[in-house]
Amino acid sequence: MILKIILESDIPIYRQIRNAVIEGIALGQLNAGEGLPSVRQLSSELGINMHTVNKAYTLLKQDGFITIHRQKGVVVNQRSEMKLMQSQYDQLSQEMKPLIAEAFCRGLTLEEINGICKKFYTQFKEL
Amino acid sequence: MHTIFTLLIIATCFLPIYLLFAFIPYLSRRTECLGVGIPEEQYDTPELSILRKKYRNSILLGGGLFIAVVFLTVFMNMEQFAEMVMVVSLLMMIITEGSIYLHYHKKIKMLKKDNGWLSENVQILVADTTLVSGKECASPLWFILYPLIIILTILTGLLLFDTMPDRVPIKFDFQGHVIRWADKSIGVVFFAPLTQLFLSITFILTYVGIRNAKRQIDASNPDESRKRISIFRKAWSYFTVFGGLLLLLMFGLMQLSFIGIITNQSTTIIFTMGPVILLIAAAIALSVKIGQGGSRVNIKRYSNDQGMVINRDDDQYWKYGVFYVNRNDPAIFLEKRAGIGWTINFGQPLSWIIIVGFVLFSGVFVIVSNWLTK
Numbered sequence: 001m002i003l004k005i006i007l008e009s010d011i012p013i014y015r016q017i018r019n020a021v022i023e024g025i026a027l028g029q030l031n032a033g034e035g036l037p038s039v040r041q042l043s044s045e046l047g048i049n050m051h052t053v054n055k056a057y058t059l060l061k062q063d064g065f066i067t068i069h070r071q072k073g074v075v076v077n078q079r080s081e082m083k084l085m086q087s088q089y090d091q092l093s094q095e096m097k098p099l100i101a102e103a104f105c106r107g108l109t110l111e112e113i114n115g116i117c118k119k120f121y122t123q124f125k126e127l
Numbered sequence: 128m129h130t131i132f133t134l135l136i137i138a139t140c141f142l143p144i145y146l147l148f149a150f151i152p153y154l155s156r157r158t159e160c161l162g163v164g165i166p167e168e169q170y171d172t173p174e175l176s177i178l179r180k181k182y183r184n185s186i187l188l189g190g191g192l193f194i195a196v197v198f199l200t201v202f203m204n205m206e207q208f209a210e211m212v213m214v215v216s217l218l219m220m221i222i223t224e225g226s227i228y229l230h231y232h233k234k235i236k237m238l239k240k241d242n243g244w245l246s247e248n249v250q251i252l253v254a255d256t257t258l259v260s261g262k263e264c265a266s267p268l269w270f271i272l273y274p275l276i277i278i279l280t281i282l283t284g285l286l287l288f289d290t291m292p293d294r295v296p297i298k299f300d301f302q303g304h305v306i307r308w309a310d311k312s313i314g315v316v317f318f319a320p321l322t323q324l325f326l327s328i329t330f331i332l333t334y335v336g337i338r339n340a341k342r343q344i345d346a347s348n349p350d351e352s353r354k355r356i357s358i359f360r361k362a363w364s365y366f367t368v369f370g371g372l373l374l375l376l377m378f379g380l381m382q383l384s385f386i387g388i389i390t391n392q393s394t395t396i397i398f399t400m401g402p403v404i405l406l407i408a409a410a411i412a413l414s415v416k417i418g419q420g421g422s423r424v425n426i427k428r429y430s431n432d433q434g435m436v437i438n439r440d441d442d443q444y445w446k447y448g449v450f451y452v453n454r455n456d457p458a459i460f461l462e463k464r465a466g467i468g469w470t471i472n473f474g475q476p477l478s479w480i481i482i483v484g485f486v487l488f489s490g491v492f493v494i495v496s497n498w499l500t501k
Contacts, residue, residue, distance in 0.1 A: 002349040005252040007439050013252075024256070035258045044341050044458035045254035047441065 001029040005046060013048060017056035022065060025076060026124040036066065036074040063088070133201045133209055135400050140217055141194050143407050147414070148224040149186040151465050152179040154414055156422045158345055158438055161228065162448015162465040163235045166244050166437045167347050174238065182231040186224050193220040228465070232448050239442075248437040253344045255353060261338045263357045264364035269372070270334075273327040276375045277320050280382045284316030287386045291315065295385050297500045309500035318499050319382040323375050325492045330371030332485070337364050340460040340469050343420065346438045351429045355421025362417050363468070370406050377402045414467040444474075 001024040005016045024030040037045065043053040057074060060066045064082050067075050084092070103113050147154075152161050157170040161182065169175060193216040200212045239245070291311050297318070298307035309315050337360055345352035380398045383389045389398075417424055444453040448465050454474040459481070463470045471478040 001256045002344070002353075003254045003256050004346070004349075005254075007250040007252060021256075030256070036256055037254070037258060040457050041259065042254055042256070044456060045344075046252045047341075047439065047453065047456045047458065048252065049455045050457050 003042075003046075014052050014055040014059070017042075017053065018059050021056070021060055025065060025082075030076050032076055032078045034076045035072070036076065038073055132396065135404070136213065137194065137197055139400070139403055139407055140213070141190075141197065141220065143411065144217075144221065144224075145186075145190045145194065146411065147466065148190065148228065149183050150415075151228070152182060154418045154423065154467055155465065156345070156418075156420045156462075158347075159419075159464050160235050161232045162445060163232060163239055164438060164440055164442055164464075165235075165239065166248055167345070169242075169244060175235070178231060178235060178238075182227065185227045185231075189223045189227055190220050193217075193223070229447060232465075236442070244437075245440055248435045250439045251346045251436045252439050253346045253349055255342060255344055255349075259339075259342070263361045264338050265334075265361070265368045267334070269368045270327075270331055272372060273323075273331075273375060276372075276379055277323045277327070280323060280379045281316065281320045283379075284319070284382050284386060285313075287388070288313065288316060290388065291386045295500075307500075312501075314499035314501070315385055316382075318496055319378045319385065321492065321496050321499065323378045325489075326371060326374050326378070328488070330367055330374075332481075334364060334367045336460040336469055336471075337367060340462065341458040343462055346436045348429050351426070352420075354426060355424050357421070358424050359417055359419075359421035362413055366409060366413060370409070373402045373406065410467075419467050420462055 001020075003017065003020050003024075005013055005020075007013075009016065011019075021030065021036070030036075036042070039050055039053045039057060043050045046053070057066065057068065061068055065077055067077055067081075069075060100113060103116075155161075157167045158165060160170070160175055160179070165175070197209075197213055197216050200209055293311050294308040295311065295315055296305040296307075297309045299305055309318075340360070342353075342356050344356065377398060380389065381395075384395050389395060415423070441453070442448075444456070445451055445464055449463075449470075451461060451464075451470060451472050452474040453472055456472055456474065458472055459475055459478055460469050460471055462468075471481065473479070
C-alpha cells in the first residue's frame with residue numbers, strides 16, 4: 001500500500017498514519033498477517049521523526065489492528081482480533097456523533113447520511 | 128606511448144567530472160533541478176529549459192578551458208610539467224564548475240520563490256508499506272567470489288615467490304615511468320591482496336548503502352515512481368557487485384606482474400587502465416540510460432493523477448542542494464539531489480561514524496601497504 005500523508009493538514013501526522021493503515025485494512029490493501037515496515041524504516045521513508053511513527057503504531061496496537069513482535073516485526077492482525085469491544089463501541093459512536101451533528105446542521109437528511117455510509121461501507125466490503 | 132598514457136588520465140579524471148557536472152540537470156529526477164525541489168510539471172517549461180541550457184553551456188565552456196590547458200601541455204612536449212598542470216587544472220576545474228553550479232542553484236531557488244510553486248500545491252509525504260525485500264538488487268551471494276579471488280591471489284604469490292624479480296615496480300608517474308620500486312620480499316606478495324581487501328570492503332559497503340537507501344517515492348506519481356526506483360537500484364547494485372569483481376581481478380593480474388609472469392609494461396598498463404576505463408564508461412552509460420532515481424528509464428509516464436500535490440519541500444535540509452542534514456530523518460543513505468547516486472544524511476551521528484571509520488580504515492590501509500613494499 002502507498003501511504004500518503006498531507007503535511008499541512010489539521011490532522012496530526014501520527015493520526016493520519018493510523019487512519020491510513022486502518023483504511024488500508026478495510027480496503028483489503030493490507031492483508032491479515034502482512035508485515036509492515038519497522039518504525040525506523042517507515043519514518044526514514046517518510047523522512048519524519050521516529051516518535052511520530054511510534055505513536056501511530058502504539059495506537060494501532062492498542063486498538064488491536066497490528067501486533068508488534070520482537071522477531072517478526074510489525075504484522076497486521078486477523079479481522080477476528082479487531083472485533084469490537086463494548087468500550088470501543090461507545091468510543092466509536094462518540095466519535096461519529098460530531099460528524100453526524102455537522103451533517104445535520106448543514107441540512108443533510110438521514111437518507112443522505114446513510115447514502116454516504118453505504119458508499120464507503122460497500123467499498124470496504126467488496127474487497 | 129606516453130602521450131597515450133596522458134590522454135588516458137584525462138579520460139579517466141577530467142572527462143567524467145566535466146560531463147557529469149554539465150549534464151546534472153538532465154540526469155536528475157523531474158522533481159529536482161540543480162539541487163532545488165520543483166513541481167514535476169514545471170520541469171519542461173521554457174523557463175527552466177533555458178536555465179538548464181545556459182548552465183550546461185557555462186560548465187562546458189568553463190571546464191573546457193582547463194582541459195584545453197592540459198592538452199596544450201601534452202602536445203607542446205612539456206610533459207615534465209604534466210603532473211603539476213593536471214593536478215592544478217583538475218582542482219581549478221572543480222572549483223570553477225562548483226561556482227557555476229551554485230550560481231544557477233540560487234537562481235532556480237529564486238525562481239521557485241517568485242513563482243510561488245510551493246503555495247499553489249499541497250505537499251505530501253509518501254511511503255510504500257510493502258516491506259523492503261531488496262529482491263530487485265543483485266544477490267549478496269555474489270560477494271562470496273571476493274574472498275575466493277583474494278585467497279587465489281595470495282596462493283599464486285606464495286607458490287610462485289621464487290620467480291619474483293629482485294625489485295618490483297610499485298608506483299608509476301603520469302607518464303608511466305616507475306617512480307618507486309620495492310625489494311623482493313614476502314610482504315610484496317600481500318600488497319595486491321591487501322588492496323583487494325580494501326576494495327572488497329568499499330564495494331560491499333556501497334552495496335549495503337544502495338540496498339538500504341531510502342525509497343524516495345514521488346508524491347505525484349507513486350506507482351510509476353516505485354517502478355523507476357526499483358530499476359535504478361537494480362542497475363547500480365549489479366554495477367557495484369561486478370565493478371568490484373573486475374577491480375579485484377585486475378589486482379590479481381597485478382600479482383602476476385609482481386611475480387614476474389607478466390613482464391611487458393604495455394600489457395601492464397592495458398590491464399590496469401582497461402578495467403578503470405571500462406568501469407567509468409559503464410557508469411556514464413548507466414547514468415545516461417537510467418538517470419537519477421530511474422528518471423530516464425523508458426517506461427510510460429503517467430500524467431499527474433493526484434491533483435496539485437508535490438513532494439514535501441525539503442530544500443531547507445539540503446545545504447547548497449548537495450549536503451543533506453536532517454536530524455529528524457532516521458535515514459542514513461538517500462538519493463543525491465544533484466548528480467547520480469546516493470549520499471548520506473549528515474544530521475545522523477551514525478553517518479559521521481561511517482565517514483570517520485572509513486577515513487581511518489583508508490589511513491591504515493595506506494600505512495600497511497607502504498610497510499609491505501618497503
